[in-house]
Amino acid sequence: MTNVFVSVQNVDTKNTKWIDTRFSLQDIEAGRNKYAESHIAGAVYWDLERDLSDMTKSAGRHPMPEKEALTELFRVSGLALDDHIIIYDDGGSPFAARAWWLLQYAGFTNAFIALEGFAALQEAGVAIATMPTQPIKTAVTPKWDESIYASRQFVEETVAEKTASALLDARSAERYRGEVEPIDPIAGRIPGALNFDWEQLKKNGLFNMDAAVKEQLGQVIDAATEVTVYCGSGVTAAPLYAMLKHNGYENTRLYVGSYSDWISEEDANVEKDC
Structure with a gap:
């Protein structure tokens, strides 16, 4: 059994990197707008279609980005392979899981999905911010797991x-x-x-x-x-x-x-x- 999900009762906010993946297939700007309104302090925003897919490709409706693009995403997000990472969406959605799988593929094995989503994290007292996070860029090199x-x-x-x-x-x-x-x-x-x-x-x-x-x-x-x-x-x-x-x-x-x-x-x- 692999530990994939983390509940708000067990969230360790110390030394955690946060990724916000809220999105709506019916309104593709909804998640980005939610992030701009408020998000977990320190969280970067990953958009399903701009970051987690390469919509210029023809390999399906949400094609996977090239490894070079993913590597740049990880670097500008300030990530290192051994970081403790928690990814959230609105809870019960597929978007955090999409980001989690890409991180698993890239060798970030200490990443987890927030089970209950943003609202529950906020209610649990996790710090909230309104200004976009500006991480320090890293030089991380993924270890792809084919x-x-x-x-x-x-x-x-x-x-x-x-x-x-x-x-x-x-x-x-x-x-x-x-x-x-x-x-x-x-x-x-x-x-x-x-x-x-x-x-x-x-x-x-x-x-x-x-x-x-x-x-x-x-x-x-x-x-x-x-x-x-x-x-x-x-x-x-x-x-x-x-x-x-x-x-x-x-x-x-x-x-x-x-x-x-x-x-x-x-x-x-x-x-x-x-």
């Missing part, structure tokens, strides 16, 4: 049964079955994928730390199985990845391009139940 990253080629090999990995789709059951597709141009799923809707990970709007989640995950896929998670654009798959790691699934990858990347080429190979 074992948690799934490229399109890796997924193609998985579909062809050339890897030991199992695919796990984090979208709703209706989208997984191909009954509806409100976002992407082709309905269906990556062939052979199993399904676990990431919304099932939540209870009362926050990620559920109860043992029941581990039981639910275990009914879909065994903890000893190598798992590659994906969703529509790679964003909501991140909390499923995080919860898998939290519940003892040690051999887990994230397909950042996800379904939107999978169907980006002609003659996309998809499955559907209807």
Whole structure:
């Protein structure tokens, strides 16, 4: 079991680097505006589309930035590999998990997701600021962990049964079955994928730390199985990845391009139940 989440009751505010990832897919300026209004003192803001994605790419709807861009982001954010880092959003959202996964990929293994989000941190008495944080730039060099990253080629090999990995789709059951597709141009799923809707990970709007989640995950896929998670654009798959790691699934990858990347080429190979 990997410790991924930290609750407000256990937050150590000393020697902690904070990252604010609040965002809204319906209003892309909402998170940035919230940060400008107030944020945890010392927090830098990472925007889903400006910092945690490279929207100039065609590899899905939220493509992963190049390593050079991520390295610069880490440096201007004042980070070092051994820093104690807490990432927050509004709680129960996928954005802190997206940033957390990128930090894991880059070798920042002492990073955690704030379970309850900004409002609860503020209510718990964590210091708040209104002026933007201006960190001292570092020269950090990431230690990339390719074992948690799934490229399109890796997924193609998985579909062809050339890897030991199992695919796990984090979208709703209706989208997984191909009954509806409100976002992407082709309905269906990556062939052979199993399904676990990431919304099932939540209870009362926050990620559920109860043992029941581990039981639910275990009914879909065994903890000893190598798992590659994906969703529509790679964003909501991140909390499923995080919860898998939290519940003892040690051999887990994230397909950042996800379904939107999978169907980006002609003659996309998809499955559907209807």
